[in-house]
Amino acid sequence: MGCFVARGRWVCGAEHGACDPASQARRRRWDDTGGDDGARLRTGPKPGVRTMSIALHRVTDVAPPPHSRVAGAYPSTDLYDAYSIELPDEASGDPETLARFVFARSPAWIGGLTRIRDALVAGLGLKTARRLHRLGANGGERVGMFRIYERRPSEIVLGEDDKHLDFKLSVLCQPPGEAVARRRLIVSTAVHCHNRLGRAYIAVIAPFHRLILRSCLRHAARIGWPPRQPAG
Structure with a gap:
């Protein structure tokens, strides 16, 4: 059998x-x-805070938070969006921990798309994901392939500069308030293009960018957020 x-x-x-x-x-x-x-x-639960509620798996389009460090990062933006997902009470509130979790455990099909993207842009002299990952492996301050620009208690700002465009990506933990009953994780992206190549690139990539971010957040919620660490 x-x-x-x-x-x-x-x-x-x-x-x-x-x-x-x-x-x-x-x-x-x-x-x-x-x-x-x-x-x-699975034969048993894996470490992490599993979110069984469908509401806690729902990713929503939101306005980029005006208090985020990526707001106003560029004089003009060619893409500026944000996605939000609720965090369970037991989940970590550390933005770097959450960012590393989200981007290190992305669905497998995203890796396939990334390899296709790398093959297409390598001939244009643009930075590939493989090259950026190597920079992190060599001791650079990175979350996955993204450079770390700034750390704050409730937000980490990632991104990269290239000859066709610059972008910054914020992973921000928003506390409960009048409008929301639970903490939320908000991922915002701001892109500033330098030339026609950048604008053509972002026009092609934007639908995949949206699909990938939404999928990464849903996937993280489904497999279980990292838990809060005990104080002290």
Whole structure:
């Protein structure tokens, strides 16, 4: 008997519980995706604050917060947007921790899109994601491929400068207030293009940018936000 899923748990039907290599690889792959099927295959809860409420998985378009450090970062913007998701009470409130979590655990298909993007822009002399990741691996101040520009208690500002455009990305923890009952994580992006190449690039990339950010935030909520650290 092979390995299979029953009632949301992985069942090993092999003798003495020794799965064949293909089954082991399939289990690891589905487990690591954090997707709906991956969640069904897990044998137990992973570290993190799982958000079962559909409301806590909902990503909404919002106006970029005027108090964010990316507001007014450029004299003009060719793209300026923001997306928001609720944070459960037990989740971390540290913006750098949350930023690293969101961008390090993006859905697998985003990596495929990034590789296609790199192949297309490398011939234009633009920075590739692979090159930017290497900078971080060599000790640069980065979150994934993004340079860290500024840290504040409730916000971290990331981004990059290139010959066609500059951009800044804010990951901001907004406390509850009159308009919202829960804390929210807001990711804002501001892009300033230098030339026609930049404007053409952002026109092509913008739909994917929106899809990727929304997917990353939903994915983070589904697999479980990092928990708050004990005080002291």
